Amino acid sequence: xxxxPRKPALLAALALLAGAAITPAEAQSTVTxxxxxxxxxxxxxxxxxxxMKGGDLPGTIGPELKxxxxxxxxxxxxxxIIFDETxxxxxxxxxPFGRNRILTEQEIDAIVDFLQTL
Numbered sequence: 001x002x003x004x005p006r007k008p009a010l011l012a013a014l015a016l017l018a019g020a021a022i023t024p025a026e027a028q029s030t031v032t033x034x035x036x037x038x039x040x041x042x043x044x045x046x047x048x049x050x051x052m053k054g055g056d057l058p059g060t061i062g063p064e065l066k067x068x069x070x071x072x073x074x075x076x077x078x079x080x081i082i083f084d085e086t087x088x089x090x091x092x093x094x095x096p097f098g099r100n101r102i103l104t105e106q107e108i109d110a111i112v113d114f115l116q117t118l
Contacts, residue, residue: 034114037107044103044111049094053118061093068115075112082108 037044039055047055049062072078081088083098083105097103103111 030110030113031117032114033107034110034112037103038111038114044097044107046111065115066118068118072116075116078112078115079108082111 035054038046038052041048046052046065047058049059051058051060051064053066068078072081081094082103084096085092085094086096086099095102098105098108
């Protein structure tokens with residue numbers, strides 16, 4: 001007899017989670033992709049309005065993007081801001097990147113991964 005009873009559903013769920021976990025290399029890859037998108041003047045274009053570490057010729061319309069993980073510990077809040085900030089602030093000048101299909105959900109996720117490193 002084992003110390004832990006066998007629970008097939010629990011074992012299956014753990015196996016799925018283990019397979020879904022991303023490696024550190026994959027995580028770094030999404031951060032790198034997010035940075036490229038954020039700095040790309042034709043795509044994310046974050047530098048047009050925001051000062052960000054590592055960015056050249058930043059704008060000053062929006063707030064400086066630093067300490068993001070501390071400011072937005074709930075990742076979904078930051079994702080929602082990038083997707084469509086007009087829902088939270090109707091007077092914003094920030095484009096609704098997701099709603100207007102400027103960025104895909106995958107691209108927004110990559111940008112969030114990058115922003116959380118700032």
